[in-house]
Amino acid sequence: MLVFAASDKGGTGRSVTSANLAYHRALDGDDVCYLDFDFGSPTAPAVFDLPDVLTEAEGKGLHSYLKGKTGEPLRVDVWARTEHPVLRTRPSGSGRLVLLPGDRTGGEFVTDEENLHRCVDLVLRLKREFDVIVVDLSAGRSYAMDLALAATAPRSALARITTRWLVYHRWTRQHVMAAAELVSGKQGIVRAGVAMGHDETALSGAIRFVRAAVPDLQSPLWSQARPEQSVWMHERDRQLEAMAAGLGIGKTRALASIPLEPVLQWREQLITYEDVVDSRVANLETWQAMGDLAQRLGDDKYWGQL
Amino acid sequence: MGAQESTPRPARPVLACGEVRTCLLPTRDAVDERAAETLLRLRADERVRVSRRPNRCAVSPDVLTGVDCRLPTANGAKVRAIGTVAARAVLTEGRVLQSTAYFAAPADGPDSRRPWGYYLVRPGLLVPVGRLPAAAVAEGFLAGHRPEELDVGSVAESLLARISRAELLDYDTPLNTASTVLRWAARPAPAGSEPSLRFTVGEEGLRTVALRLPEGTAPAAVAGLCEDLALHDWLLTTVGDKLDGVRLGTDDQAAVRKVLGPLVDHLLHLWMPRARLERVLSGLWDALEETPGFTRQWDALAQRIRDQLALRALLARREALDARLTAR
Missing domain, CATH: 1.10.287 (Helix Hairpins)
Structure with missing residues (x-):
């Protein structure tokens, strides 16, 4: 399965949640690779705790590969290379977890036929080895996104691979509107895809939303608020839900809702089971929500035209 | 051969190098013989060779890639070579796909570049400009190329990619498998000594094979041996x-x-x-x-x-x- 992670704005938790998603799929036994297409600001090495990879990827990352400067993009085995003490012991029964980092320098670039072919060939090659290929796109309607849409258009070989899109947004008015705009707006994913030959129904059926950093009003973090605050927050939450539904990104199109996690407010990282049960710095709900997201990604009953 | 006849033919090869990439054909089921022929029909003017004994195996015709670049060397010596790299694909039992890119090189060549015709009549041969330090190139080749040096791996990979794009593949493989890369370099065995083979398993699916073979062994036959090695190493x-x-x-x-x-x-x-x-x-x-x-x-x-x-x-x-x- 090919998964594109998109968001309208930065700071939506797209990269960190996608990395956690990849981690959960690998824990469940899938062979997973994570492609950092967030050209210009690669965060994946930090999330997977791979400090040396940023320098190592210089001239050998995905950006260099797509431009034809290197024949093979760098691959990093996360289990083997991470400095995270828990991740270093690969759990038995888990699948492979491999990062293909982006170059630090390079930024955005205009896509051409050559990039497109190289992108398609890379995904086809990875498909032989991995169950799940997660591609983290930069925020907004980027060139990386156009490349993804062009590469998966009906006439391409990639059209034969199951493709799913995750659009991340935070649980605020602006973020909800921006996410809806990114998908169904004039400059949105669906219009851009249709212009490249995609079928509108099929493409929009392959898009789901992921709400990130959502305040869980039942959790101790928020339930201690003053009554006035509490009432206000519940009211806003209800309004937001109504607005999201009106924009077509209501509960049925939301694949998962990731609660606001204090650990992730301080540091972009993978939330491990040890963080939840041993050191207890992270919330169990976060772990469960990431697990739900990973499970639903592969569950057909959450996908298709609504 | 006309005009080319006037230039003396380079001596027989003193070096043959290549790289084999082995992977599972990206389909749910093994493909039948007809599909194998369709996949491997890389040239309109040459047939796919199909053999049924002792197992089913299809071999594509060679496709040539023209190159003019530096060869990798172990000692950093700059050796320029011009000519063509041959590449072919093999499909075993409709299930395992391999592509090989390889070349042979003579001990020495003309001191300057000749017109393309000179090289085109010698398919799969890279002619050095001047003398070829065969031992250093063999060693450098096995160690891996540096930027700006000949990368036969990319020739093999692009052939794999070309076949992988074929319409009859469904990409729904029954199991995930990593591909392997087998790099080989063969030189003639010293007079009086037996042919030998040194097989090394490296990191991340890379294998190297250093060969010393009887003088006059055809490069295509060496490629066949290495495809056989690569297939069985991949299976293991x-x-x-x-x-x-x-x-x-x-x-x-x-x-x-x-x-x-x-x-x-x-x-x-x-x-x-x-x-x-x-x-x-x-x-x-x-x-x-x-x-x-x-x-x-x-x-x-x-x-x-x-x-x-x-x-x-x-x-x-x-x-x-x-x-x-x-x-x-």
Whole structure:
């Protein structure tokens, strides 16, 4: 399965949640690779705790590969290379977890036929080895996104691979509107895809939303608020839900809702089971929500035209 | 050969190098002979060679890539070579796909670049400008190319990519497998000494093979030997990796079935070393059978899989019997 992670704005938790998603799929036994297409600001090495990879990827990352400067993009085995003490012991029964980092320098670039072919060939090659290929796109309607849409258009070989899109947004008015705009707006994913030959129904059926950093009003973090605050927050939450539904990104199109996690407010990282049960710095709900997201990604009953 | 006749032919090759990439064909089921021919028809003017004994194997015609660049060398010496790299694809039993890119090189060549016609009549030959330090190039080639140096791996990979784009493939493979890269370099054996083969397993699916062969061995025959080695090394690696992670002792039937089933369905019948090797090269396999013992390891793996399946069938039968007795 090919998964594109998109968001309208930065700071939506797209990269960190996608990395956690990849981690959960690998824990469940899938062979997973994570492609950092967030050209210009690669965060994946930090999330997977791979400090040396940023320098190592210089001239050998995905950006260099797509431009034809290197024949093979760098691959990093996360289990083997991470400095995270828990991740270093690969759990038995888990699948492979491999990062293909982006170059630090390079930024955005205009896509051409050559990039497109190289992108398609890379995904086809990875498909032989991995169950799940997660591609983290930069925020907004980027060139990386156009490349993804062009590469998966009906006439391409990639059209034969199951493709799913995750659009991340935070649980605020602006973020909800921006996410809806990114998908169904004039400059949105669906219009851009249709212009490249995609079928509108099929493409929009392959898009789901992921709400990130959502305040869980039942959790101790928020339930201690003053009554006035509490009432206000519940009211806003209800309004937001109504607005999201009106924009077509209501509960049925939301694949998962990731609660606001204090650990992730301080540091972009993978939330491990040890963080939840041993050191207890992270919330169990976060772990469960990431697990739900990973499970639903592969569950057909959450996908298709609504 | 006309105009080219006036320039003396370079001497016979003193070096042949190549790279084989091996992977599972990205389809749910093995493809039949007709599909194999369609996949490997890389040129309109030449047929796909299909052989049915002792196993089914299809070999594409050679496609040529023109190059003019530096060769990798172990000592950093700058050696420019011009000519063509040959590449071909092999599909074994409609299931395992390999692509090889290879070239041969003579001991020396003209001191300056000739018109393309000169090189085109020598397919698969890279002619050095001046003298070729064969030992340094062989060593440098096996160590891997540096930027701006000849990268035959990318020629092999792009051939794989070209075949992988074919419309009849569904990309729904029965099991995930990593590809392997086998890089080889062959030089003539010194007078009076036996042919030899040194096989090394490196990091991340890379294998290198250093060969010393009887003078006059055709580069295509060496490529055939290395394809055979690469195929069997890939089988050992893949089956070994699949069994490595799986907890055979557990009751988790589904997990075991997910691994053992596809191995039996798709890979176990493929073991057939030396299927179509030239006699003179066939002897080189003996060394590998001695140490590390390719077939010995394969037999052990295959036996383990069969024992597991037999054991599971036995247990399932007993469980069914127990259930029937309790039901009474």
